[in-house]
Amino acid sequence: MTKALADAPPSPDDKIALFAGIVGKEYARASDDLRREFSQDLIDWEASARVALVVSPANTNEVAAVVKLAGQLNLAITVRGAGLSYTGGYLPQADETVAIDLTRLDEITALSEDDQYITVGAGATWQQVFDAAKSVGLRPVMHGPISGSHATVGGAASQNLLGRLDSFLGFEIVLGDGRIVTTGSGAMKKLPSPHYRHYGPDLTGLFIGDTGALGIKTKVTLKLEKPPHGLAMAAFSFPSLSQMVESILAIARLNIVPRLYGMDPLKSRTATKVTIVEAGRTLSSIASGRNSLMKGLVDAATVVRAGRGALDAADWVLHVHAEGVNDDAAQASIRLIRDICCKNGLELPATVAIAYNARPYSIRGLVGIQGERFVPINAIFPYSRAAAVASRIEQFFAEHKPVFDENDISTSCIASAEQGVFLLEPMFYWADELGPIHQRHLPADKFAKLNKNKRNIDTRNVVIGLREKLRTIFFEFGASHLQIGKYYGYEKAVAPETYDLLTAIKNSFDPAGRLNPGNFGWPKKPQ
Numbered sequence: 001m002t003k004a005l006a007d008a009p010p011s012p013d014d015k016i017a018l019f020a021g022i023v024g025k026e027y028a029r030a031s032d033d034l035r036r037e038f039s040q041d042l043i044d045w046e047a048s049a050r051v052a053l054v055v056s057p058a059n060t061n062e063v064a065a066v067v068k069l070a071g072q073l074n075l076a077i078t079v080r081g082a083g084l085s086y087t088g089g090y091l092p093q094a095d096e097t098v099a100i101d102l103t104r105l106d107e108i109t110a111l112s113e114d115d116q117y118i119t120v121g122a123g124a125t126w127q128q129v130f131d132a133a134k135s136v137g138l139r140p141v142m143h144g145p146i147s148g149s150h151a152t153v154g155g156a157a158s159q160n161l162l163g164r165l166d167s168f169l170g171f172e173i174v175l176g177d178g179r180i181v182t183t184g185s186g187a188m189k190k191l192p193s194p195h196y197r198h199y200g201p202d203l204t205g206l207f208i209g210d211t212g213a214l215g216i217k218t219k220v221t222l223k224l225e226k227p228p229h230g231l232a233m234a235a236f237s238f239p240s241l242s243q244m245v246e247s248i249l250a251i252a253r254l255n256i257v258p259r260l261y262g263m264d265p266l267k268s269r270t271a272t273k274v275t276i277v278e279a280g281r282t283l284s285s286i287a288s289g290r291n292s293l294m295k296g297l298v299d300a301a302t303v304v305r306a307g308r309g310a311l312d313a314a315d316w317v318l319h320v321h322a323e324g325v326n327d328d329a330a331q332a333s334i335r336l337i338r339d340i341c342c343k344n345g346l347e348l349p350a351t352v353a354i355a356y357n358a359r360p361y362s363i364r365g366l367v368g369i370q371g372e373r374f375v376p377i378n379a380i381f382p383y384s385r386a387a388a389v390a391s392r393i394e395q396f397f398a399e400h401k402p403v404f405d406e407n408d409i410s411t412s413c414i415a416s417a418e419q420g421v422f423l424l425e426p427m428f429y430w431a432d433e434l435g436p437i438h439q440r441h442l443p444a445d446k447f448a449k450l451n452k453n454k455r456n457i458d459t460r461n462v463v464i465g466l467r468e469k470l471r472t473i474f475f476e477f478g479a480s481h482l483q484i485g486k487y488y489g490y491e492k493a494v495a496p497e498t499y500d501l502l503t504a505i506k507n508s509f510d511p512a513g514r515l516n517p518g519n520f521g522w523p524k525k526p527q
Helices: 003-007 012-023 032-037 060-072 126-134 153-159 241-254 265-270 276-289 300-312 327-341 351-358 383-399 401-407 436-441 444-450 457-476 496-509
Strands: 053-055 076-080 097-101 108-112 117-121 168-174 180-182 216-225 230-238 259-263 316-324 346-348 373-376 379-381 410-418 421-430
Touching: 012 053, 012 060, 032 053, 032 436, 060 076, 060 097, 060 168, 060 180, 060 216, 108 126, 117 126, 126 153, 153 216, 230 241, 230 327, 230 351, 241 259, 241 316, 241 327, 241 383, 241 410, 241 421, 316 327, 316 351, 373 457, 379 383, 383 401, 383 410, 383 421, 383 457, 401 457, 421 457
Parallel strands: 053 097, 076 097
Antiparallel strands: 108 117, 117 216, 168 180, 168 216, 230 316, 230 346, 259 316, 259 410, 373 421, 379 421, 410 421
């Protein structure tokens, strides 16, 4: 702390004024509603601490200045993008915390068609990246989350996600003491270009999945690619999760499709609950560029009716996207997949896959159809463990059906696999009031329509308990996790030597432990 600040510790209003001197008065705020919003995520609503203020910088230099001032004021720092998280990663552990909102860092700073990369502010959404790349005939190699209409690129990189992570080529990072560093070939002194990640040790990789606790991402460079000319979709219904997982693994081991994801009956049915107008908007975009996908689908209403009818009667449904140098090549992959899936399953109209391909990003899954709150839990396993895990989860759902019924809790589950990794993501839905994050991201009319449920703490606590039981089961199966935050007990799961090494890195990058305290089991207050 500077001598002036030490001699006369500033009042709350003085602190706001100091940060406003960096970011502008409009972007240093401390209203009760905003402080409440930035002290919650999708599951930890009853936070024991509340941030003192929220600061929204516009660029890297402002972020660095905010971090330095927070150090002088001895404030902890939490970092947030869209806030679509559920493991407490950005929740404050003490009231003396400043929340840094990165959503103003949404500028596209570089787009190279020749070198096939894009550099964006960490607050840019995946939709922005997709649209910018599409304007020059490219697409991001890393697809990003389905919530990419609102989810930010920096947030996804910090929380981690399944996919081609090598396509994160480099970051610009503000460390916990305000230093600014660049990773990858963009750090070169002469003619820097961020096209190559692996120049020297992989510093970029250190910050993927760090939940914002090692540094604050301010810029992200992503690899782009030409979309393939051939595209084909398919869907298959299975009687059980275990049978669907068997097919998922067989397909994943072939390594011939970019995307496959399985859904339970509830998730499959709700995926098609769109209006005819929405379907028309979605499918007209396909018709303009991918006429082959429209064969047999006369109009949007036909697609919705066909998909709903089949999926309403279906059990577990696997959706597959195949690509190739032309449509024949993509269809050849589908034929191989059909041979695998039809041993235990039935083919359905590929309605969901077609819709997701046309509109890959949406916030539609943030709440249930009737405005229910939902919260997931994820787990990652090697292929060899997937069947046993799927069987155990089916057993868990059966064992707890009386609890689900008594508390009017619905369950859902998504399964996927690629590059040697099997992902399982169970979800819980229940009637409860919506929160400020839902209000921020849902259109005002939709939020008003859906926010009809009363506050339901009792069921909320039941869900929290059920989720903890699943976490224990996953731990016993040796699960890895995305979105580690403060929830998955990383410090208990890994070897002590590994944890000590990561802690040493933390101490080097963030000497006072100021960034997102409590993540990975680190101290909850700055040291």
